[in-house]
Amino acid sequence: xxxxxxxxxxxxxxxxxxxxxxxxxxxxxxxxxxxxxxxxxxxxxxxxxxxxxxxxxxxxxxxxxxxxxxxxxxxxxxxxxxxxxxxxxxxxxxxxxxxxxxxxxxxxxxxxxxxxxxxxxxxxxxxxxxxxxxxxxxxxxxxxxxxxxxxxxxxxxxxxxxxxxxxxxxxxxxxxxxxxxxxxxxxxxxxxxxxxxxxxxxx
Amino acid sequence: xxxxxxxxxxxxxxxxxxxxxxxxxxxxxxxxxxxxxxxxxxxxxxxxxxxxxxxxxxxxxxxxxxxxxxxxxxxxxxxxxxxxxxxxxxxxxxxxxxxxxxxxxxxxxxxxxxxxxxxxxxxxxxxxxxxxxxxxxxxxxxxxxxxxxxxxxxxxxxxxxxxxxxxxxxxxxxxxxxxxxxxxxxxxxxxxxxxxxxxxxxxxxxxxxxxxxxxxxxxxxxxxxxxxxxxxxxxxxxxxxxxxxxxxxxxxxxxxxxxxxxxxxxxxxxxxxxxxxxxxxxxxxxxxxxxxxxxxxxxxxxxxxxxxxxxxxxxxxxxxxxxxxxxxxxxxxxxxxxxxxxxxxxxxxxxxxxxxxxxxxxxxxxxxxxxxxxxxxxxxxxxxxxxxxxxxxxxxxxxxxxxxxxxxxxxx
Numbered sequence: 001x002x003x004x005x006x007x008x009x010x011x012x013x014x015x016x017x018x019x020x021x022x023x024x025x026x027x028x029x030x031x032x033x034x035x036x037x038x039x040x041x042x043x044x045x046x047x048x049x050x051x052x053x054x055x056x057x058x059x060x061x062x063x064x065x066x067x068x069x070x071x072x073x074x075x076x077x078x079x080x081x082x083x084x085x086x087x088x089x090x091x092x093x094x095x096x097x098x099x100x101x102x103x104x105x106x107x108x109x110x111x112x113x114x115x116x117x118x119x120x121x122x123x124x125x126x127x128x129x130x131x132x133x134x135x136x137x138x139x140x141x142x143x144x145x146x147x148x149x150x151x152x153x154x155x156x157x158x159x160x161x162x163x164x165x166x167x168x169x170x171x172x173x174x175x176x177x178x179x180x181x182x183x184x185x186x187x188x189x190x191x192x193x194x195x196x197x198x199x200x201x202x203x
Numbered sequence: 204x205x206x207x208x209x210x211x212x213x214x215x216x217x218x219x220x221x222x223x224x225x226x227x228x229x230x231x232x233x234x235x236x237x238x239x240x241x242x243x244x245x246x247x248x249x250x251x252x253x254x255x256x257x258x259x260x261x262x263x264x265x266x267x268x269x270x271x272x273x274x275x276x277x278x279x280x281x282x283x284x285x286x287x288x289x290x291x292x293x294x295x296x297x298x299x300x301x302x303x304x305x306x307x308x309x310x311x312x313x314x315x316x317x318x319x320x321x322x323x324x325x326x327x328x329x330x331x332x333x334x335x336x337x338x339x340x341x342x343x344x345x346x347x348x349x350x351x352x353x354x355x356x357x358x359x360x361x362x363x364x365x366x367x368x369x370x371x372x373x374x375x376x377x378x379x380x381x382x383x384x385x386x387x388x389x390x391x392x393x394x395x396x397x398x399x400x401x402x403x404x405x406x407x408x409x410x411x412x413x414x415x416x417x418x419x420x421x422x423x424x425x426x427x428x429x430x431x432x433x434x435x436x437x438x439x440x441x442x443x444x445x446x447x448x449x450x451x452x453x454x455x456x457x458x459x460x461x462x463x464x465x466x467x468x469x470x471x472x473x474x475x476x477x478x479x480x481x482x483x484x485x486x487x488x489x490x491x492x493x494x495x496x497x498x499x500x501x502x503x504x505x506x507x508x509x510x511x512x513x514x515x516x517x518x519x520x521x522x523x524x525x526x527x528x529x530x531x532x533x534x535x536x537x538x539x540x541x542x543x544x545x546x547x548x549x550x551x552x553x554x555x556x557x558x559x560x561x562x563x564x565x566x567x568x569x570x571x572x573x574x575x576x577x578x579x580x581x582x583x584x585x586x587x588x589x590x591x592x593x594x595x596x597x598x599x600x601x602x603x604x605x606x607x608x609x610x611x612x613x614x615x
Contacts (some may be wrong), residue, residue: 012455019462023361026469026482039302042309043487051491080309119501177505180493182309 008077036202049094057100116143121173259373266604334542338383364584375599409460417467426464428544499557545573
């Protein structure tokens with residue numbers, strides 16, 4: 001059949017071609033996301049389970065913050081990786097969790113009280129603590145037991161008036177087969193505080 | 204007019220008398236988009252769903268009063284709105300989240316497709332009611348239209364039509380179709396796609412498919428159903444395998460239809476790129492719900508193996524696995540009836556969500572129109588089975604809505 005027999009065919013093909021080009025353009029956009037690094041790490045690359053949310057990090061130096069049920073609202077200190085409070089503490093969720101404290105740039109001592117979760121898995125939970133990229137130390141938490149751990153926090157680890165504490169949880173366990181790593185469980189945070197280094201107790 | 208009045212009609216002979224390519228059930232010819240015949244059946248087709256429209260309202264309301272006797276009656280629509288419904292209400296009011304999500308959570312609402320919330324958002328601008336009331340009205344009307352549109356696909360069988368209308372408007376899971384979920388529009392558009400494909404109207408089918416692909420992600424598979432239907436039509440006319448591609452590409456309407464069909468999805472992806480910078484945000488955000496992709500059979504197996512701690516009542520996982528398996532069996536029935544485009548669509552619409560787990564499987568299955576239509580045609584074959592099914596459907600509207608109010612997670 002000749003084109004002259006179907007004069008309506010050419011506009012239809014032209015429209016189809018235009019749509020095809022538009023759809024190809026969307027495919028190109030799909031392959032080139034334009035997103036912040038946090039977004040990419042959490043949603044696309046899946047290199048972290050902790051997607052930091054904006055928080056004020058409002059904190060009075062020296063205050064012991066209680067993360068158990070009935071304690072104060074701690075939302076502004078928890079950028080990501082926490083769920084609760086659940087009775088005797090705040091569940092860390094996934095393979096890392098963050099805390100943020102607005103503090104002056106001086107040498108401090110970070111104190112964390114943590115309880116290991118009693119789920120089938122490793123006999124101990126390792127917590128690797130760092131602040132703004134500087135390693136502060138590690139804690140080994142026993143399931144079902146609450147331990148108190150202190151870490152020196154140098155002034156150099158405080159950036160822009162804020163200590164961004166990262167708790168990496170390499171021994172976190174999944175609670176059911178096939179579950180995503182964003183739901184892993186490891187420790188519960190009971191209390192946390194930052195005190196001037198000179199006033200800190202012995203580790 | 205008796206429900207079983209048309210039983211003497213041989214639908215296959217009736218179909219063969221028409222010029223359109225026909226098969227059983229989902230490929231019967233239709234006269235128009237809604238195929239409402241100018242015949243004595245008209246009042247039956249229009250009024251029967253209306254009856255179930257009101258019995259459904261009554262049964263769900265009775266369940267509401269039973270579950271919450273002290274609640275204010277004005278809270279009916281609010282109480283019926285659970286789980287994802289809350290997300291849709293917020294979307295109709297405030298639109299899509301930016302990044303970071305304002306609620307400071309990782310679960311952005313990009314996972315939810317736009318067309319039905321947009322429809323409700325538009326209605327909300329015109330009506331003075333609270334969002335959930337407007338959404339419920341839009342859902343009821345959309346579902347009513349979906350039932351009307353299903354008439355030709357039900358082989359014009361009055362008994363099957365009665366069961367289907369009862370199931371959608373007054374059935375055990377009718378709260379999905381009468382509250383605020385995307386299911387009403389999904390069912391309507393799926394019905395229109397297959398009603399149009401039944402007459403090989405690729406272009407009009409593709410317009411419905413485009414809306415479908417902007418309603419739920421699996422709606423995009425209607426594009427494949429259109430392509431397959433075109434190929435089957437070509438083969439039916441003694442087309443050779445070798446000549447298939449040139450012949451299909453030589454049909455400009457079909458070519459255009461194949462690019463229109465996924466347009467809803469592509470438009471949403473383009474929007475997401477400009478809104479949050481990621482065209483696949485609807486998929487990537489599933490991470491926030493801890494979804495992991497795995498073998499669908501593994502999820503099925505795990506679901507069946509999740510036994511109750513005590514008693515004989517099945518667990519939610521077992522219920523969902525059973526429903527998914529029933530969906531696969533009904534898909535097999537579609538294939539056995541040689542309704543290949545519908546079977547392909549349903550298979551993909553089951554397997555893809557199942558690869559991310561059993562969550563919401565009951566809702567997904569109940570909105571897969573080719574499956575529910577097939578089931579109703581089976582249940583309407585025997586008079587006793589018809590009445591038993593109708594009674595079970597109506598009783599289920601009350602009992603399942605009670606379970607919905609009770610927070611049964613199998614219904615999520």
